Amino acid sequence: MSFTHGRVCDITEDAVKSWYYGNALKDQPDAKERTYQMLKRICKKAVEDGLLEKQPCTLPHVHRAKSKRHDVPVITNEELRTITDNMPEWCRIFQYTAAMLGLRISEVCALQRQDFDLPNRRVHISHGLNRGEGDRGPLRLATPKTKSSNAWLYIPQSFMPMLTEWLRTHVRPEPDAMFIESPASGYDIASPNSIRDHFKEAAKNAGRPDITPHQLKAMFSTMVSRTSDGPATQKAVTRHDSMEVETGYWRQDEEAQRKAVDGAGLLDDARNC
Incomplete structure (x- = not known):
């Protein structure tokens, strides 16, 4: 499943890591990476708006294979x-x-x-x-x-x-x-x-x-x-x-x-x- 954790202001680094390294979307690595990158952008905006103290998405970026649609x-x-x-x-x-x-x-x-x-x-x-x-x-x-x-x-x-x-x-x-x-x-x-x-x-x-x-x-x-x-x-x-x-x-x-x-x-x- 996609990342779900209630309110944006309650998202923590541990929660993100637990989701990312867990079983969610384990058979869909590209979908998981896209979801993570979207979450990272959302949290970046939340930090800018004062809803989060710091960015909880700190995992290293994983380069996906180039999409065939390109x-x-x-x-x-x-x-x-x-x-x-x-x-x-x-x-x-x-x-x-x-x-x-x-x-x-x-x-x-x-x-x-x-x-x-x-x-x-x-x-x-x-x-x-x-x-x-x-x-x-x-x-x-x-x-x-x-x-x-x-x-x-x-x-x-x-x-x-x-x-x-x-x-x-x-x-x-x-x-x-x-x-x-x-x-x-x-x-x-x-x-x-x-x-x-x-x-x-x-x-x-x-x-x-x-x-x-x-x-x-x-x-x-x-x-x-x-x-x-x-x-x-x-x-x-x-x-x-x-x-x-x-x-x-x-x-x-x-x-x-x-x-x-x-x-x-x-x-x-x-x-x-």
């Missing part, structure tokens, strides 16, 4: 179009939105009409999703995954025609209308699991069963790394607060961000879904 080839324009052609009508904008804006699947599902500022080519990422207490009940809007996830992002110029047409033809006029609406009766928010299942089948039909929704965000980051003018712009565009760069001396240039996302655009010739 070896997945970047998806091509034609493959992305084929996936789109194999997606249901109600969510066929998903993969372009994720790939062109660098969004997580839950962030795409949480988008509303009011999040888009088309005259200025921006979108506000202000929500994620959860199911409430105990992860039960219907999906609802929630705070983003991290503080840096809440941001205004620039929309690539090449994505604007497709995006504008989708908003015109598929999204209700109310400001809080969902960008992708669930086809299930009585539910507004589309299920990420449902979209993930459709995407998996569509990617298989496109000859790319190795592509997952998360790979779309990774692909965006890869493209931005090739076109941005430096780590500061890339960090702002991709919203990765774990990038180890000295950002204190850099200033953000909005035009540089626009150029970065335009250069990362995957559409040679945008067409409607």
